[in-house]
Amino acid sequence: MIQVLLVDDHGLVRAGIRRLLEDASGIEVVGEAGSGEEAIDYVREHEPGVVIMDVNMPGIGGLEATRKLLHIHPSVKIIVVTVYVEEPFPTRLLEAGAAGYLTKSCAVDEIVSAIYAVQRGERYLSADVARQLALSILPGGRRSVFEKLTQREMQVMLMVTQGFRNQDISDRLCLSPTTISTYRYRLYDKLGVANDVELTHLAIRHGMLECRP
Numbered sequence: 001m002i003q004v005l006l007v008d009d010h011g012l013v014r015a016g017i018r019r020l021l022e023d024a025s026g027i028e029v030v031g032e033a034g035s036g037e038e039a040i041d042y043v044r045e046h047e048p049g050v051v052i053m054d055v056n057m058p059g060i061g062g063l064e065a066t067r068k069l070l071h072i073h074p075s076v077k078i079i080v081v082t083v084y085v086e087e088p089f090p091t092r093l094l095e096a097g098a099a100g101y102l103t104k105s106c107a108v109d110e111i112v113s114a115i116y117a118v119q120r121g122e123r124y125l126s127a128d129v130a131r132q133l134a135l136s137i138l139p140g141g142r143r144s145v146f147e148k149l150t151q152r153e154m155q156v157m158l159m160v161t162q163g164f165r166n167q168d169i170s171d172r173l174c175l176s177p178t179t180i181s182t183y184r185y186r187l188y189d190k191l192g193v194a195n196d197v198e199l200t201h202l203a204i205r206h207g208m209l210e211c212r213p
Contacts, residue, residue: 001028002050004051005031005043007038007054008057013054020108030048035059048076055084056082061158061159063093077119081106086144144206155173156180160187161209
C-alpha cells in the first residue's frame with residue numbers, strides 16, 4: 001500500500017481528497033496535517049511514502065515544508081495540489097524537490113495517477129501547469145516579477161505578506177533576525193517597493209496570495 005499524508009489548512013479540502021482516494025487501489029491515507037510544521041512532525045515520526053500538500057498555509061507554508069521534509073526523509077514523494085498555476089510557484093516547488101504539481105481543479109483520477117507515477121520514481125505535472133511552464137520559457141512569454149527571487153527570498157516574501165514579524169520568521173526558518181531583516185530589504189530592492197504594505201499589494205496584484213476566508 002502507498003501510504004499518503006494529506007497536508008492542507010482547510011479540513012474540508014483534506015476530507016474531500018481523502019474521500020476521493022478511498023476507492024483507489026493500493027492507496028491508503030494514513031494521516032492529515034493542517035500546516036507545514038505539523039507535516040514535518042508527522043513525517044519525522046511515521047515516514048509516509050507520499051505527501052499531498054498545499055502551498056499557501058499558515059506558518060512556513062508548502063515551499064519551506066517541501067524543502068524540510070526532503071531533508072529529514074529524502075525518499076518521500078511530495079505532490080503539490082494548489083490553486084497556483086502560474087510562475088514562479090511551479091518552478092520554485094519543483095526546484096525544492098516536489099515530485100508532482102497539480103492544481104485543485106484537476107480531475108479525481110489525475111490525483112491517483114500522480115500518486116502512482118511519483119511512487120514509480122517519475123515526475124507528474126498537470127496539463128495546465130506543464131503548459132504554463134512551457135509558455136514561460138518562450139521568447140516574449142509572460143514572466144512574473146517574482147521570478148527574480150531566490151527560493152529563500154520567496155519564502156521570506158510569503159511569510160512577510162502573511163504578517164509575520166522578523167522574529168517569527170527567524171524562529172520558523174532557523175535564521176537570525178538580522179538575516180531575515182537583510183532578506184526583507186533585499187526583497188524591497190528587487191521588487192521596487194518601499195515597505196510591507198506595498199509588497200503585499202504587489203503580491204496580490206500578481207496572484208501570489210490566495211484569497212482566504
